[in-house]
Amino acid sequence: MKVNKNTQAKRKSQKWNDVRGKRCRPPITSSELNSSPVMAKVIKEHQVSVKKKPSVKRLKNKAKPVSDPKIIPPQSGSKKSYSQANGSSVFNLDKESDDSQEWKEYSQLIHKNGVETSDDVVDARPGRLDGEALHLCAQRDDQQNRAVLVMQKNQTLCFRGKCFLTCLYGRVEVMGFTIEEGQQSYPLFSPASHCPLTIRALDSSDDNRNDRSGASHILQQYLTAASRKKLLKSVNSSSAVILLEPMETPLTRFLSSFPDLSELFSPPVSELMSAVLDTPLNGLGMIPLTSTIEGLKMPKSYQGALNTVVNACRGDMDGCAVILVCGTKNVGKSTFIRLLINTLLNHTASVDYLEGDLGQTEFTPAGCLSLSTVTEPLLGPPFTHQHTTEHMIYYGQSSCESDLDRYLESLKSLWHRRCQSRETPVVINTMGWVKGFGFQLLVDMIRFFPVSHVVQLSHGGVTQCPALTPEFLRTAHGCQTHPPAQTALDEFTESHSPPRSYSHLAVQSEFQGVGRQGTAKHQRTNEHRELSMLAYLSKLQSSDPGPVRPLHSLTPYQVPNTAVALGVIHCEVVPTHMLYAANASLVGLCCLSEKVASRGGPVLLSQAPICPCVGLGVLRGIDMARGLYYVLTPVDPSVLRKVNCLLLGAISLPSCILTSQPGVEGEMPYVTTNYSFDLTGAGKLRVFKGMMRPSQMGMQ
Numbered sequence: 001m002k003v004n005k006n007t008q009a010k011r012k013s014q015k016w017n018d019v020r021g022k023r024c025r026p027p028i029t030s031s032e033l034n035s036s037p038v039m040a041k042v043i044k045e046h047q048v049s050v051k052k053k054p055s056v057k058r059l060k061n062k063a064k065p066v067s068d069p070k071i072i073p074p075q076s077g078s079k080k081s082y083s084q085a086n087g088s089s090v091f092n093l094d095k096e097s098d099d100s101q102e103w104k105e106y107s108q109l110i111h112k113n114g115v116e117t118s119d120d121v122v123d124a125r126p127g128r129l130d131g132e133a134l135h136l137c138a139q140r141d142d143q144q145n146r147a148v149l150v151m152q153k154n155q156t157l158c159f160r161g162k163c164f165l166t167c168l169y170g171r172v173e174v175m176g177f178t179i180e181e182g183q184q185s186y187p188l189f190s191p192a193s194h195c196p197l198t199i200r201a202l203d204s205s206d207d208n209r210n211d212r213s214g215a216s217h218i219l220q221q222y223l224t225a226a227s228r229k230k231l232l233k234s235v236n237s238s239s240a241v242i243l244l245e246p247m248e249t250p251l252t253r254f255l256s257s258f259p260d261l262s263e264l265f266s267p268p269v270s271e272l273m274s275a276v277l278d279t280p281l282n283g284l285g286m287i288p289l290t291s292t293i294e295g296l297k298m299p300k301s302y303q304g305a306l307n308t309v310v311n312a313c314r315g316d317m318d319g320c321a322v323i324l325v326c327g328t329k330n331v332g333k334s335t336f337i338r339l340l341i342n343t344l345l346n347h348t349a350s351v352d353y354l355e356g357d358l359g360q361t362e363f364t365p366a367g368c369l370s371l372s373t374v375t376e377p378l379l380g381p382p383f384t385h386q387h388t389t390e391h392m393i394y395y396g397q398s399s400c401e402s403d404l405d406r407y408l409e410s411l412k413s414l415w416h417r418r419c420q421s422r423e424t425p426v427v428i429n430t431m432g433w434v435k436g437f438g439f440q441l442l443v444d445m446i447r448f449f450p451v452s453h454v455v456q457l458s459h460g461g462v463t464q465c466p467a468l469t470p471e472f473l474r475t476a477h478g479c480q481t482h483p484p485a486q487t488a489l490d491e492f493t494e495s496h497s498p499p500r501s502y503s504h505l506a507v508q509s510e511f512q513g514v515g516r517q518g519t520a521k522h523q524r525t526n527e528h529r530e531l532s533m534l535a536y537l538s539k540l541q542s543s544d545p546g547p548v549r550p551l552h553s554l555t556p557y558q559v560p561n562t563a564v565a566l567g568v569i570h571c572e573v574v575p576t577h578m579l580y581a582a583n584a585s586l587v588g589l590c591c592l593s594e595k596v597a598s599r600g601g602p603v604l605l606s607q608a609p610i611c612p613c614v615g616l617g618v619l620r621g622i623d624m625a626r627g628l629y630y631v632l633t634p635v636d637p638s639v640l641r642k643v644n645c646l647l648l649g650a651i652s653l654p655s656c657i658l659t660s661q662p663g664v665e666g667e668m669p670y671v672t673t674n675y676s677f678d679l680t681g682a683g684k685l686r687v688f689k690g691m692m693r694p695s696q697m698g699m700q
Helices: 037-052 100-112 132-137 211-219 225-232 250-256 269-274 300-314 333-345 404-417 437-448 525-540 575-582 655-659
Strands: 138-141 146-151 156-169 171-174 177-180 186-190 197-202 240-245 286-288 322-327 351-355 368-374 391-394 426-429 453-459 503-509 557-560 565-568 585-590 613-623 628-632 645-648
Touching: 132 138, 132 146, 138 225, 146 156, 146 225, 156 171, 156 177, 156 211, 171 240, 177 333, 186 197, 197 240, 211 225, 211 240, 250 525, 300 333, 300 453, 300 503, 322 333, 322 437, 333 351, 333 426, 333 453, 351 404, 368 404, 391 404, 391 613, 404 437, 525 655, 565 575, 575 585, 575 613, 575 645, 613 645
Parallel strands: 322 426, 322 453, 351 426, 453 503, 565 645
Antiparallel strands: 138 146, 146 240, 156 186, 156 197, 156 240, 156 286, 171 177, 171 197, 351 368, 368 391, 557 628, 585 613, 585 645, 613 628
């Protein structure tokens, strides 16, 4: 394979518990974010609302019952010493007395912000930081374009946008992950495509520290004396101080280069009236939201299932915990899994993740089944943390109804590649297909894998499919598995072994719009798949700041068609048309176990193999005269040398990649308007997923 790129291999870093707190991010400089048309609209509507309401309404504390699902009490066993991964500290705080007058002023200031200071109001409703409250507890460093925010216990900040968060003092929690002082900076992504992120302040795990002297020493590095004096009035032993900085990455630059995605990190239309614009945080790339926007809503069943799984993983289990998460579409499986992984990372160095959802993948573009080891928290939607997985198989479709056996065999192949002696918890994601064959696939997966917990999500107070309890599995039929045949003598014989048991946890989702696909811009499932694909292709961009380079301006790899095999895995294509189908398409870069042998022309596969995939690429051109494929891919050249197979599936490139080709004169390559869907066979073939074989009727 001829390579036209730098052949330096990327080193894979291993991050463990004892070094997580010591990592730090190099300083990043970023200019003020420019205003945009949608932000101008936000400002205009905000000004109109201000005219109607002369004063800013601050959120007042109200008594809230302990059982309220939005209050998440800290787990008694989850506090860690500062020597562990999530609690290492680099500061030694000296104990000294506080001036009584300052404490009096502090108490008055906190009451003005709507936060109770009495120890008797432990279960009071946590306050939302917005409006005037942000002016009192946040200070901006205009020279460095960053802000420091002081939060009290259980105060929250819900926002849209993106930023880097560094905890300077105390502890905060984002999506179940605890961030403490002394740790590295973490990127936060809160785009309009998903539920907004919420930062919540936690109580400090160090009760003996002196809040004023320690915080003053830390803030000297980030604020002037006048700004420090204002913030120190808001600091007590349970406060958290965080540093917020703007974030600009190759991913965000690449996405914003497309007109339809330029406002992806701005509030959607439904949240425009809830955006808080006149705060020290504006200009950092984040827009706070008022309390009218709930953010992530965590019901009791969510919290109960999380606590059960985390306690089981921390206890003395026989082997590792294997958690299978299932449920119908749009019920919150992906959000629950991110919460679960982040919560587990508070107690363990890594979590293994087996991807079984072809349409809504977490770490790869759609159409891929993968096995990953997660070592960093997931503080954004899937397209913000695309990374190279340990093992991957390219299925090539967003659903598996056309070939159920290949789907199951691919998952089993991935599981066998995992080191069985590992004691790391395993989270298995599944598809939202829970009817007919889809339900039978769930039955097979529970039997194939050593599942210890099944978390089944539903909504509306009822399950959308039968509860997958151990008792139900004794008589359930799968696609490849069936219940054991029993005789009348089995119950009297000792040879009859009981079925393997596991814990079944039922979770009721209660967020707004549960069970329905989002209708707003960027919230449809096909748009989520396109965002993940664009995020993967953004790895082709340079990490250095600069203009975004379109894909047609990048230098491709030249691959001889005699060195790699080409196959179509989602449908039957006659060999004479296979090259036409593959041109300007997305292909999986795979590794066949056998050597590819050519007789002087392209090597074409007649069947879909199940083989390892190292990544995806764009087959941007075919030179028949020279016998070359031109492939664009972010995969490292040292890994590409193992590739000997290109697989074409039904996963297509986002249309904006082809329609947005700057600098092209005349007719745009690969784009045509001369096409009619009225022709027979021109449209997509629809398949009814709920149809079952006659022999399987009445078994559910």
